Amino acid sequence: MSDRLPHEKGFHVSWDQLHRDARALAWRLDGKGPDEGNWRAVVGITRGGLVPAAIVARELDIRKVDTISVKSYSHQEQREAKVIKPTQPDIMENGGEGVLIVDDLVDTGNTLKLVRELFPKAQFATVYAKPKGAPLVDTYITEVSQDTWIFFPWDMALQYVQPYRGTE
Numbered sequence: 001m002s003d004r005l006p007h008e009k010g011f012h013v014s015w016d017q018l019h020r021d022a023r024a025l026a027w028r029l030d031g032k033g034p035d036e037g038n039w040r041a042v043v044g045i046t047r048g049g050l051v052p053a054a055i056v057a058r059e060l061d062i063r064k065v066d067t068i069s070v071k072s073y074s075h076q077e078q079r080e081a082k083v084i085k086p087t088q089p090d091i092m093e094n095g096g097e098g099v100l101i102v103d104d105l106v107d108t109g110n111t112l113k114l115v116r117e118l119f120p121k122a123q124f125a126t127v128y129a130k131p132k133g134a135p136l137v138d139t140y141i142t143e144v145s146q147d148t149w150i151f152f153p154w155d156m157a158l159q160y161v162q163p164y165r166g167t168e
């Protein structure tokens, strides 16, 4: 990893905020599936999509939940996106028609580009989006600028911060 972080800003998301935003995503998707408003399955893109996928599946009462494992970043360094583990074969039937694919965010769009090739007819949803990748998502909740790094609750810990006016 380089010692200079490539992102100017940080957007720090708490568990509570993520829960609210993932619920807002579910609310936006509610009733929009092709089978009387329903989807036949939810697929979370691991690892970041696991928590939002679980929340969306709970809210929309979707019991069939699968995963596809894609790795494209090592810390903040981007690598080539690779599928490490595919879904069950039946999820891929009919180009993924009726399947809702969920990730935590889209950044450059490389991950979704790869997954879209495998599931051309699925619906793609992320909680957060950056402008470069946003056109690859059908539904998202919050957009942040391209030079912002999103920090998720599973990557953070509570810690003491100095007051703005220090005591001497």
Ligand SMILES: O=P(O)(O)OC[C@H]1O[C@H](OP(=O)(O)OP(=O)(O)O)[C@H](O)[C@@H]1O
Pocket (backbone or CB within 6 Å): 045, 046, 047, 048, 049, 070, 071, 072, 073, 074, 081, 103, 104, 105, 106, 107, 108, 109, 110, 111, 112, 133
């Ligand atoms: O739009 P892109 O530029 O492809 O970036 C977005 C992807 O990068 C992160 O995953 P990562 O590969 O870091 O793996 P992880 O989910 O296991 O943390 C994030 O969870 C998205 O899946």
Ligand SMILES: O=c1[nH]c(=O)c2nc[nH]c2[nH]1
Pocket (backbone or CB within 6 Å): 073, 105, 107, 148, 149, 150, 151, 152
């Ligand atoms: O935790 C993360 N935050 C981000 O902003 C990001 N972009 C790609 N991959 C990412 N992972």
Ligand SMILES: [Mg+2]
Pocket (backbone or CB within 6 Å): 045, 046, 047, 048, 049, 070, 103
């Ligand atoms: Mg990911």
